[in-house]
Amino acid sequence: MRPHLLALLAKEPAHGYELKQALEQTFGSAYPSPNIGQIYVTLGRLEKDGLVRAVDVEQSNRPNKKVYYLTAKGRESLTTWVEEPTEGPRVRDEFFMKLVLAPLTGIADRMALINRQRRHYLSLMSDLNDLLARTPAADRVALLLIEGAMLHLQADLEWLERCQEDLA
Amino acid sequence: MSVIKAVNLVKIYSGGAVPVPAVRGVDLQVEPGEFVAIMGPSGSGKSTLVHMLGGLDARTSGEIWLDDKRVDTLSESAWALLRRKKIGFVFQFFNLVANMTVADNVELPALLAGASPREARERRQNLLGALNLSERADAAPGQLSGGEQQRVALARALANQPSVLLADEPTGNLDSRNTRDVLRLLTEVHKDGQTIIMVTHDARVAALADRLVSLFDGAIVDDGRIARRRTGTAGEVIDLR
Incomplete structure (x- = not known):
């Protein structure tokens, strides 16, 4: 702050x-x-x-x-x-670590991890859809923030698809 | 009673030198009023599956049931009749009839499904009104923007009050404003109980669904509900660091 x-x-x-x-x-x-x-x-x-x-x-x-x-x-x-330039979103996140380490542990397979994560992202997206519909057009700063979050999620989902094609 | 049911549905394209399996044994059951999004990498069989469900592509083996009637055994002409009454289709490319007005494009499927001219007109007026297209009713499709044409295509697909709306990348070439209009209409018709099965890459569109089916390599690898959870303001839902 x-x-x-x-x-x-x-x-x-x-x-x-x-x-x-x-x-x-x-x-x-x-x-x-x-x-x-x-x-x-x-x-x-x-x-x-x-x-x-x-x-x-x-x-x-x-x-x-x-x-x-x-x-x-x-x-x-x-x-x-x-x-100073602002750091972009980190991609070596918690999920990435799980994805890489999961097969070693034998606890979960990657396909299941990816599928669960995809549904989680879509449920976040669904919250953002609701939020977008509820946010008045005059609240432009909020609208930009929501759109940014949506684009990040869309990219995360595309990346999941890449993981699935590559690792599964 | 399910609206649509697929049992061990298989599609193998055997035109080339080697037969190519596109869909390998899909079981799917969709209940009335459900909105199902189908996602998966390109080549995973999404479009083929939806085309088979609508009878636009013949299955290799397996069963398709629509409103508790087996339909995969129907002839092509019987499928055509069934589609008029029970199925609405929206594609990425709008396929509107170029030399008919917007109004006629939307009324036609209702008339073909057996609605009276008055019913067809009322339905068309409602749909075009909901899509903010009332003023474009007398225009030719070619005079409309891409987004407007896609909304007309959606109105047309809903004109015969189909048992199920099948959509294949319906926002595939729309900009974000036009996508928003299509999202709004899909949300509304879904709220009114319309059953929807939609293939999409667009997460905003998929997130409207109740349920996500993920395809990979021609098979369902995930099938589950999309949870709706958080409410609050933008600042609360989106974490500010």
């Missing part, structure tokens, strides 16, 4: 609750409702590392609120995060 908060603070200084709202507004339903406690903990760490600084702002009838702003070091860290 660190770089996400840095990015929001690069736009304008804000206090914790405003950051929560900004996350919700920016991501729509694509962000699982951000936990305010986690936001404060993260802000505390960012402050300790010198990436943000806080000023107390007095409020009438209420305790002071802390407004956070980005430091030069924070901006530098944010730039690095944005500019």
Whole structure:
């Protein structure tokens, strides 16, 4: 969450609750409702590392609120995060390990593993279908996230087919 | 009572120098209202199986039952009659009649199945309406985009209210927006109780099914239900790291 908060603070200084709202507004339903406690903990760490600084702002009838702003070091860290290439999905995943190791153990044969995994992926896809149908067209960020997940699943399924042709 | 049942169904193509087995002993039973997706690598026998189920390809041995009647022994003309009444077909390529309007393309199968002209027209209006194609009723198929033509083909396949809809890669050459329209209609007719058997490579389409049959090398290697599990927002269903 660190770089996400840095990015929001690069736009304008804000206090914790405003950051929560900004996350919700920016991501729509694509962000699982951000936990305010986690936001404060993260802000505390960012402050300790010198990436943000806080000023107390007095409020009438209420305790002071802390407004956070980005430091030069924070901006530098944010730039690095944005500019470095992002890792793609890992393919040597848990299923891959099972697939390779299964025949050694004699516990399951590969065909059965592949078939079970295929149905699992399709059931995930079915959830995404439902989700896509339920997501309003205005929630564009969420729609993009869902479409991305669907394309990844489609690729996973094609890869399963390759495994089946090759190993079975 | 199953809508369709295949017993030890075999297809061997013997045209070439060596006989090629395409389907090697498939047992399949599909219940009313079920939506079955058939997946498998190319050459696994998916299309051959579905074509045999619809009588478009003759079986080498085994039995096919449709609505509790044995049909694999039927003559070609008897199959043709049966298809008009009981089977809807959608293919990757739409096979619409080029010199008939969209409306007539959709009404024809209903009329052939014995519906009155009024019934055929109502059914056509409903189907084209559901597919957002009402305004295209008087157009010729050639004036439609690929996605529109595929939707018309789907409407045509459903016009005779078939016992079973057989589909072979129905979204095979559609872009994602047109695929979405076809998905929506398939979901709707399935909800209304339409039995569907569909060969597809598209996981989004397959995921609409209740059940997945996986073919490999002409045989069923997996046959089971597709579970529906999680609900929630995009952020909850798709893990953000």
